[in-house]
Amino acid sequence: YSMVKGSKHIMNIYGHCVNTASFDFVTEGSLNDMLMDKEQMSKLKSKRKLRYAWHIAKSLSDLHSFGNIHGSAAMAHTDIASDQFLWFDGMFKLNDFNRGRFIRWNEVKQEVCPFYIGSSPGRLRSPEEYNSEPLTEKIDVYSLGNILWQLVIGSPYIFTQYKHTEDVLDAVKEGRVQVDKELVDSFDENELAVLTAKEMCHRLDPAKRSTAVEVERFLRRKLKEFNINRY
Numbered sequence: 001y002s003m004v005k006g007s008k009h010i011m012n013i014y015g016h017c018v019n020t021a022s023f024d025f026v027t028e029g030s031l032n033d034m035l036m037d038k039e040q041m042s043k044l045k046s047k048r049k050l051r052y053a054w055h056i057a058k059s060l061s062d063l064h065s066f067g068n069i070h071g072s073a074a075m076a077h078t079d080i081a082s083d084q085f086l087w088f089d090g091m092f093k094l095n096d097f098n099r100g101r102f103i104r105w106n107e108v109k110q111e112v113c114p115f116y117i118g119s120s121p122g123r124l125r126s127p128e129e130y131n132s133e134p135l136t137e138k139i140d141v142y143s144l145g146n147i148l149w150q151l152v153i154g155s156p157y158i159f160t161q162y163k164h165t166e167d168v169l170d171a172v173k174e175g176r177v178q179v180d181k182e183l184v185d186s187f188d189e190n191e192l193a194v195l196t197a198k199e200m201c202h203r204l205d206p207a208k209r210s211t212a213v214e215v216e217r218f219l220r221r222k223l224k225e226f227n228i229n230r231y
Helices: 031-036 037-044 047-064 138-151 165-173 181-185 189-201 212-225
Strands: 011-015 021-022 087-089 091-096
Touching: 031 037, 031 087, 047 087, 047 091, 047 138, 047 189, 047 212, 087 138, 138 189, 181 189, 189 212
Parallel strands: none
Antiparallel strands: 011 021, 087 091
């Protein structure tokens, strides 16, 4: 936790015990609160979408960079969702690590040790979680893609074309998660940048999926290219 506190993009942690922790008191809500507010989202300019996308990617990038001495994350959040990002000090910050997993390194094989999670409910998990496969920090990156998707379309509901959860799971497992083409045709350059970052996160094969650091760097370059302040 001392390393996590080193990032201004992650909520301060003042103490913890088992699955409970003490964080800063937040009064301005979460990213999910913003996404649920249709009036607010209808007025949200695309440059803010790009800025907030970078906030979110930066916080995850910082988390995956702590203790990274082998080119691999030392910790996975495993519960990345829009309600885990709280508005504090003028930015969205990552919160809630009670489902986190520390990632070990196999010194003999010189490779990352995968981890397993017994239950991965809901519609917003990664293909490998639904397939009960060995997991890495790339599950966080896939979930980041879901949030970028929500942000770029201005709604928390990204699977509206499917009536049943089973259909959503099949689409995720098979890599059939696409933003509606009519919406894409209406996007400006800021939104297209967020969409590209979303696609970087949603590669089906975790080994080919971008890292959080790569996504953050891409979005940071776009902010600079389009002359948009980070905060």
